[in-house]
Structures are given as C-alpha cells and as structure tokens.
Amino acid sequence: MSQRLSALSEEAALEQLHAAGCTDGLPVVIPTPARVERMVLASGLDADVSLGQLGPNLGEATVEKAAIASVMAGCLPDYFPAVVAAVRAVSDPRMDMTEVQATTHNLGPLLIVNGPAVDACGIASGFGALGPGHRANASIGRAVRLAMINIGGGRPGTSDMALLGHPGKFTFCLGEDEEASPWPPLHTSLGYDIDQSTVTVACTEGPHSVLCFPDDDPEVYAEHLLNVLAASLSGLGANNTHFARGTQVLVLNPDHAIALADVGHDRTTIAEALHERAKRSWSELSTVRARGSGINRHQRSQGEDPDLVVPALSSPDALLILVAGGTGLYSAVMPSWGAGPHGNGHLTVEVDLDQSCEIPLVMPVQ
Amino acid sequence: MRDAIAAARRETPAVALVTTKFSPQGDFVARSAGMPDIPRVILPHPVAGTGEKAMKMVADDIVDEVLQALGAAG
Numbered sequence: 001m002s003q004r005l006s007a008l009s010e011e012a013a014l015e016q017l018h019a020a021g022c023t024d025g026l027p028v029v030i031p032t033p034a035r036v037e038r039m040v041l042a043s044g045l046d047a048d049v050s051l052g053q054l055g056p057n058l059g060e061a062t063v064e065k066a067a068i069a070s071v072m073a074g075c076l077p078d079y080f081p082a083v084v085a086a087v088r089a090v091s092d093p094r095m096d097m098t099e100v101q102a103t104t105h106n107l108g109p110l111l112i113v114n115g116p117a118v119d120a121c122g123i124a125s126g127f128g129a130l131g132p133g134h135r136a137n138a139s140i141g142r143a144v145r146l147a148m149i150n151i152g153g154g155r156p157g158t159s160d161m162a163l164l165g166h167p168g169k170f171t172f173c174l175g176e177d178e179e180a181s182p183w184p185p186l187h188t189s190l191g192y193d194i195d196q197s198t199v200t201v202a203c204t205e206g207p208h209s210v211l212c213f214p215d216d217d218p219e220v221y222a223e224h225l226l227n228v229l230a231a232s233l234s235g236l237g238a239n240n241t242h243f244a245r246g247t248q249v250l251v252l253n254p255d256h257a258i259a260l261a262d263v264g265h266d267r268t269t270i271a272e273a274l275h276e277r278a279k280r281s282w283s284e285l286s287t288v289r290a291r292g293s294g295i296n297r298h299q300r301s302q303g304e305d306p307d308l309v310v311p312a313l314s315s316p317d318a319l320l321i322l323v324a325g326g327t328g329l330y331s332a333v334m335p336s337w338g339a340g341p342h343g344n345g346h347l348t349v350e351v352d353l354d355q356s357c358e359i360p361l362v363m364p365v366q
Numbered sequence: 367m368r369d370a371i372a373a374a375r376r377e378t379p380a381v382a383l384v385t386t387k388f389s390p391q392g393d394f395v396a397r398s399a400g401m402p403d404i405p406r407v408i409l410p411h412p413v414a415g416t417g418e419k420a421m422k423m424v425a426d427d428i429v430d431e432v433l434q435a436l437g438a439a440g
Contacts, residue, residue, distance in 0.1 A: 058398055058399070102391060102395075153394065157390070159394045159395070161388065
C-alpha cells in the first residue's frame, strides 16, 4: 500500500507533491484513491502485483504505483495497459535503468507502440507524433517518467546525473503508422503476431532530423537516403560511433519508407545496408577524441590501426526501424548511449488489452 | 558504489571510490542498496578522461585513505 498524504484542497495537494519532488515540474492530476483504483481496474491485475524493480532506488513497481503515476500524468484508464507494459520493460534488469538514470549521458526511454493498442489508446503516429497535442502519447510517456522519478528515484543532480537531459525525458511515446508503412509492423519483426499489441522500449537521445530530397531516379533517391541515414547514425559526436554498441532508432517518414520500398528494400535489408554503411575509420575517429579514450571492442582487438573501420551499429539488429510522422523530406534518428552492463539495447513487452475489469463510472467518495 | 556493496556483502573488504560531483548520488545509491555506511573515498571531479598522469596523481593522493578505509572495513 502506498503512503497517503492529506491536504485541504487539490491545490494544496499539488504544492505538497511539487515540494516533495514527486512531479516532473509540471502540474499533475492528484492521485486520489478513487482515481488510482479506477486505473488499477483497467489493468485487470491486483494492485500489489509487481511489475519489477526500478533503479536506481530499486523501488518495487507495483500495479498500484504505476497507476498512481498514470493518474498523475493525466492518463485515461484505457491507456493503462500500455503503461503497465512500458513499466514492465523499464523495470526489466536488461534495460539497466539504474545505470540509464545515473549516467551523465542524455537519454531516456522511447516508447514505440504497435498493434491494436495504437488505435485502442488513440496513440498518434503521424504528423508531430513526438510533439505536443496528443493526449495518449503525452500522458503514457509521462506516466513512465513519473514512475522513474517516484519509484526509481531518478532526480536531477542526485540520482539522475544527465548533464543536460532532453525534452523527451518529460514524455517520449509514439505509435508506428502501420497503415502508411509499406512493410509489416515493427513488432512482427521482433517475434510478435500482427494481432498482438506491444511496447518496444529503447533508451535514446532525442530525435535528430535527417533531410533527404526526392530524386526522379528511384535508385538514386534510395541511395542518397541510405547514405545520409548512415552518416546520421554514425555522427562523430555520438556514443554509438565510438563504442560500437547500443540500439539506435530510425523513424522513417512514410515518403522515405516508400522510396526505399520502391527499390525493393524491406526492414531487414535496410538494417543490413545501414549496418554496412554506418561506419567511421579509425583515422576519422582519432581527430575527435583523446588517445586511448572510448576504447571499443574493435580497437581492443585490432589496436589503433588508421585503416580500422568501426561500425556504429554492432549488428543490423541494433537498429529499430519504424514508420511514423507526416509525409515529407525529414526522417529522424535517435542515437543512444551504448554503455551499461547490457549495452543499452531494446526490449519489447506485450500490451495486455483484454484484461480490463468493469470500471464504475462514478467511484464512491473516499 | 554497487560494486563495493556487492563485494562487502560477500565479506570482501571493499571501498567505493566516488568523485565529488557524484557524492550525493553515491549516498543515494548506498541508502537504496541498504548499506548507507559502505566505506567510501571521495575523488576530485572529473577523473575519467583526465589522462594517466592525472590519474596517478589522484591515486597517490588517496592511497592512504583507501588503505585506511579497507582496514576499517576489514
């Protein structure tokens, strides 16, 4: 059972929560017992079921605590199954949330939703999907952040040591635009059926825009696009380029996705092509970093050979490719940290949409 | 900090090294992990990336303190 606070009004309760460091700095919905109970019911799970432990505090992420975060974030109960899946993911030891929260690097969990949950929750996947104005995206991502603050204990300067942070650490959630995509949805590439719903989590930097103009020649257009994406995935300031580790995310806008599909590419061949092209030579890398720093496995095995070529993606599987956003000239890449005991990879968890208990329209006053 | 706590739990004398800027975070982790009094030695910040020469100077400065902390831990 979570600790309860008393206040004379919701305004006073909000100030208490701000003062206690329990918010993200923005106003929250006060998590009254009745609101939290409605949220818990939407999961079909008991309130005390544990979804995992969240570092660095190693707090027990119970369904009730996830529900509190969801109420505070402004979620509708319909969104809660997606939050439960996302909290399960960030609580999984393979996501290294203790280290992700504690690092000085600027990264946060990006939530990619696939399957029927995208429509069921009303998660935006088109124009401005990562921007403001979409309640489900905004509040689901925010609920995960509030869980990381209040269950995981991540607070800036004491336990969340990101030097600058990034705006996606308020909320960072989108759906894949499965209708606009020329390929089967992302989660089917990760072992799930098309009828299942999933949240795929990768802890990344914010989106970096990638510009590519169309060309009359489809082959030339696709070639230009792959080249500029590869260059963006291997930026000289990005950790992945130096460490050769970590999942990166590529969000193709539908026009760019179709341009690649038109010349026969699918998700697998794009990942293979970008794994092959997103590389830097040792001589390039040595112009931007101190000798002996950022040692990666390629350097360890082959020494500081000027002809050594270091891949920014450890394998094609280290690139998550989804289709989202409006149509146009810009796609986006999200580089990552490439560190931590498990190497800053990604994880997919199924969203259980069909377990909701009947939620009373009006809960008794408590 | 967690490594030191893990070693201490195995009854191996351990001392955590933490830089000044990470000292509050180290305190937080030590409390979270249930061993708030794990011996620790505070280093100047930053240490990472300062080069071998600077690191040797830091090591010279703290070696007595580390030994003392390990003695206390043992």
